[in-house]
Each structure stands twice: as structure tokens, then as C-alpha cells.
Amino acid sequence: MTYTVREELKPAGLNGISDDQINDHWNLYKGYITQSNALKEQLETMRENGQGGTPEYMDRRRRFGFEFCGMTLHEFYFGNLKAGVNLDENGAFAKAVSESFGSLDKWKEDFAAAGKSRSIGWAICYVDPMTGDLNNHFIQLHEEGNIAGFNPVLVMDVWEHAYMVDHKAGGRPDYINAFLSNVNWDVVEKRLADAKAQGSAKRF
Numbered sequence: 042m043t044y045t046v047r048e049e050l051k052p053a054g055l056n057g058i059s060d061d062q063i064n065d066h067w068n069l070y071k072g073y074i075t076q077s078n079a080l081k082e083q084l085e086t087m088r089e090n091g092q093g094g095t096p097e098y099m100d101r102r103r104r105f106g107f108e109f110c111g112m113t114l115h116e117f118y119f120g121n122l123k124a125g126v127n128l129d130e131n132g133a134f135a136k137a138v139s140e141s142f143g144s145l146d147k148w149k150e151d152f153a154a155a156g157k158s159r160s161i162g163w164a165i166c167y168v169d170p171m172t173g174d175l176n177n178h179f180i181q182l183h184e185e186g187n188i189a190g191f192n193p194v195l196v197m198d199v200w201e202h203a204y205m206v207d208h209k210a211g212g213r214p215d216y217i218n219a220f221l222s223n224v225n226w227d228v229v230e231k232r233l234a235d236a237k238a239q240g241s242a243k244r245f
């Protein structure tokens with residue numbers, strides 16, 4: 042199989058994140074798909090040719106992790122952006138983060154702070170599907186630091202390419218505010234419910 046562009050995930054008409062910005066970013070996302078497919082094929086060919094133990098194969102496998110996670114994280118990111126969806130303050134997500142952080146506002150403050158980490162990367166709110174506990178993490182490179190067995194429920198790209206069309210290099214705080222005003226909370230709630238419903242959550 043090959044991976045294809047998930048056009049249905051492309052957001053438009055956001056508040057404070059322009060369509061030009063999204064279009065520019067979308068082209069980068071397409072590049073991750075192209076590279077993931079190309080590397081997958083190269084790895085298959087190398088295995089068939091008995092090159093599976095070579096340094097070249099190992100380098101390409103590591104590269105595949107970067108491209109593949111770049112693809113999937115962008116799908117989570119674009120898929121959780123939509124203008125005009127209100128958060129249900131009595132819903133499961135608000136309840137879960139209030140239990141973990143003390144209140145919804147404290148969770149939001151912590152998530153924004155993760156996004157302001159002095160690095161390129163991602164702020165991700167994960168749910169531990171075994172316990173239902175939610176936590177915020179900062180992931181620097183796409184493939185390094187994702188939490189094994191946890192499910193992303195809200196993903197925010199804070200690589201500079203995510204906001205440089207609309208803001209300058211110092212504009213990350215404004216971008217984070219814009220991001221948080223465009224979250225598709227319906228998607229977040231669904232991801233949370235789906236994660237908790239999975240049989241794999243038991244980790245046995």
C-alpha cells in the first residue's frame with residue numbers, strides 16, 4: 042500500500058491562521074507523504090537485495106521514522122483545526138484535564154507553555170488509554186519522544202513553518218493563541234472516547 046494525501050483533513054477559514062499559511066504548510070505535509078512512500082519502497086527493495094543489515098539501510102530506516110511521524114503528526118494537527126467549535130465545559134475532555142491539572146484553564150496554560158518550549162517541535166496532549174489520564178508533552182523531532190501506548194488527543198505544530206507566513210519568528214505566542222481559538226473540540230472529544238474504548242489500552 043501507499044499513503045495518500047488526506048484532503049478531508051485540510052482546514053480553511055480559521056481565525057488568525059490564514060489560508061495562505063495553511064496552504065504553505067499543507068505542501069510540507071505532502072512532502073512527508075512522498076518521502077514516506079519512497080523510503081518504504083527503498084527499504085523493501087534493500088531487504089529483497091539482502092541489504093537489510095547495512096549501515097545504509099539503518100540510516101534509511103531512521104529516516105523513515107522521521108518522515109512517517111511527520112506525516113501522521115501533521116494529520117493529527119490539521120485534523121484538530123476548525124473554526125467555531127466550542128469546547129463543552131461539562132464534557133469528558135474538560136473533566137479529564139480538570140482532574141489532571143486542577144482546572145481547564147490550568148491545563149490550557151500548561152499546553153500553551155509546552156508550545157513555547159525553546160525549540161522546534163510539537164505540543165501534544167496525550168491520553169493514557171489505560172487510566173484515562175491526560176498529560177501535555179513536548180516532542181522535538183517528529184519521531185522522538187512520542188509516548189508509547191498513549192494516544193494524541195490534541196496536537197499543535199510549533200515548528201516555525203507553522204506560523205511564519207502569518208507571523209515573524211517571534212510570533213509564536215500569537216500563533217498559539219490563534220491555534221487555541223480554532224481547536225475542533227468535537228475531534229478532541231472523539232479521540233479521547235476512542236482511545237478509552239480500545240481493547241489495546243490494557244497493555245498486556
Ligand SMILES: [Fe+2]
Nearest residue numbers: 198200202203
Ligand atoms: Fe508542520
